[in-house]
Amino acid sequence: MSSNQGKLKPSSSELDLDRPNIEDYLPSGASIQEPHGKLRLSDLLDISPILTEAAGAIVDDSFTRCFKSNSPEPWNWNVYLFPLWCFGVVFRYLILFPARAIVLTIGWIIFLSCFIPVHFLLKGNDALRKKLERVLVELICSFFVASWTGVVKYHGPRPSMRPKQVFVANHTSMIDFIILEQMTAFAVIMQKHPGWVGLLQSTILESVGCIWFNRSEAKDREIVAKKLREHSQGADNNPLLIFPEGTCVNNQYSVMFKKGAFELGCTVCPVAIKYNKIFVDAFWNSRKQSFTMHLLQLMTSWAVVCDVWYLEPQNLRPGETAIEFAERVRDIISVRAGLRKVPWDGYLKYSRPSPKHRERKQQSFAESVLRRLEEK
Amino acid sequence: MGNSSSMLTQYDIEEVQQHCSNAFSQQEIVSLYKRFCQLDRNGGGFVSSEEFLSVPEFAVNPLSQRVLRMVDGLNFKEFVAFLSAFSPRATLQQKIEFIFKVYDSDGNGKVTFNDMLDVLHDLTGQFISENQRKQVLTQVLEEAGYTKESLLVLSDFVKILGSSGLKMEVEVPVD
Numbered sequence: 001m002s003s004n005q006g007k008l009k010p011s012s013s014e015l016d017l018d019r020p021n022i023e024d025y026l027p028s029g030a031s032i033q034e035p036h037g038k039l040r041l042s043d044l045l046d047i048s049p050i051l052t053e054a055a056g057a058i059v060d061d062s063f064t065r066c067f068k069s070n071s072p073e074p075w076n077w078n079v080y081l082f083p084l085w086c087f088g089v090v091f092r093y094l095i096l097f098p099a100r101a102i103v104l105t106i107g108w109i110i111f112l113s114c115f116i117p118v119h120f121l122l123k124g125n126d127a128l129r130k131k132l133e134r135v136l137v138e139l140i141c142s143f144f145v146a147s148w149t150g151v152v153k154y155h156g157p158r159p160s161m162r163p164k165q166v167f168v169a170n171h172t173s174m175i176d177f178i179i180l181e182q183m184t185a186f187a188v189i190m191q192k193h194p195g196w197v198g199l200l201q202s203t204i205l206e207s208v209g210c211i212w213f214n215r216s217e218a219k220d221r222e223i224v225a226k227k228l229r230e231h232s233q234g235a236d237n238n239p240l241l242i243f244p245e246g247t248c249v250n251n252q253y254s255v256m257f258k259k260g261a262f263e264l265g266c267t268v269c270p271v272a273i274k275y276n277k278i279f280v281d282a283f284w285n286s287r288k289q290s291f292t293m294h295l296l297q298l299m300t301s302w303a304v305v306c307d308v309w310y311l312e313p314q315n316l317r318p319g320e321t322a323i324e325f326a327e328r329v330r331d332i333i334s335v336r337a338g339l340r341k342v343p344w345d346g347y348l349k350y351s352r353p354s355p356k357h358r359e360r361k362q363q364s365f366a367e368s369v370l371r372r373l374e375e376k
Numbered sequence: 377m378g379n380s381s382s383m384l385t386q387y388d389i390e391e392v393q394q395h396c397s398n399a400f401s402q403q404e405i406v407s408l409y410k411r412f413c414q415l416d417r418n419g420g421g422f423v424s425s426e427e428f429l430s431v432p433e434f435a436v437n438p439l440s441q442r443v444l445r446m447v448d449g450l451n452f453k454e455f456v457a458f459l460s461a462f463s464p465r466a467t468l469q470q471k472i473e474f475i476f477k478v479y480d481s482d483g484n485g486k487v488t489f490n491d492m493l494d495v496l497h498d499l500t501g502q503f504i505s506e507n508q509r510k511q512v513l514t515q516v517l518e519e520a521g522y523t524k525e526s527l528l529v530l531s532d533f534v535k536i537l538g539s540s541g542l543k544m545e546v547e548v549p550v551d
Binding site for chain 1: 408411414415428429431432433434435436437438439440443447459461462471474475478479492495496499500501502503504512513515516517519520522533536537539540542543544545546547548549
């Protein structure tokens, strides 16, 4: 498909970045055409449009495409490129990787030897402690970024600490958080993870005001909503960062935004993150890979290249609902990062779609039957 | 780096092609195989209904349960044969046979009034009452020269749907 586009528009890579792909916005039940005239038996028995839709979804669907990892283009396909590629592999695994591991270890040593004393000795001086901890968290995130030679270009004004504003970004991997965190110590809302990530969450990241939740716990939602509201009002709290997609998407699509971040009555500052897949696909497919494996993959690649745009802050317009607001912000981010929008909730990875969607299709079919029954 | 499609040999592909009476090109079969493996998350060699329903676009289809009954537990060869009715190369007869099979839930080659009513129920849900559905169906059946008691066979379906410009084609994305 992309080759087709390439033929039509020679400079499509430039254009694609700035153009929304609204045409891919799925119509619901649009395939059921609107024929006229009196209802005949063949009209009732002809279920081919709906069957075609079903078979089309079996063959290809926009939801699965959101979570598909892209394997890197192989380029080692000839006699002189192959040795070059082999050399690259040896270099990446035997020189680059150990060097990066050392950098990361040094980073942790520095971080922990400062963080622990600061955390325990400065108990009495909260303001100073918070400030130092913030700087240290930014520091360790910089070490992380260095450990995969992150080449990150930040565009737009750097976020500052102000109450009543919340940052929302598209989500590709947990490293989004690290990349944003190295510039500004955000307080992030995140799924509680198991293992060493969970340990970091509950010890270090707690100190910058991060909020954790369990996706499966219904009562967590209310608690998180309450915490969010409290946090966003506090004057000297770190700015809030939310990934409203609620799940990692492969950086080519964007799934529906959860409305939570848009109901706080705060200014919403969109952040768009676009990864360049030239060296490595930064998409973290948490079903296939642990986060440790994901990090190892990044640390053995040449570099992680990405662009971060801090975009124009947005406010709820009069008469706009939280859902419309969320969609508008998703538009802004998707256009900037060149993502295709799909009308699906990312949580469908874990659950089934609501019967509402099916009912809409049934309703449109029923209406057309009834209308044509009356026609003579 | 090998990907899953390289596991299909030319011999395999030809076998599948024969099984679906050449409804798909070799490239399309390779694509379908990739898709099949993607859907078959636990790698059991078949796609379970649970796995089909994880595709939201499929799960919201009003006829998904009916289609599921036909595709549940198919291996790749049967899966392609199932989809062959949607190929542009399939004949009108094959497409109508497929539709007939959707209606003929007990597979005895006859479609009863209730079979049609069931499908109509799936299509319209709560938006038309059961009585009204019966009434509509009876009316159009009679207008077409059948009655409530008629048992429709495949040739009836061919007669009814054959002239209605059936369009039932799915494009297999090929890269």
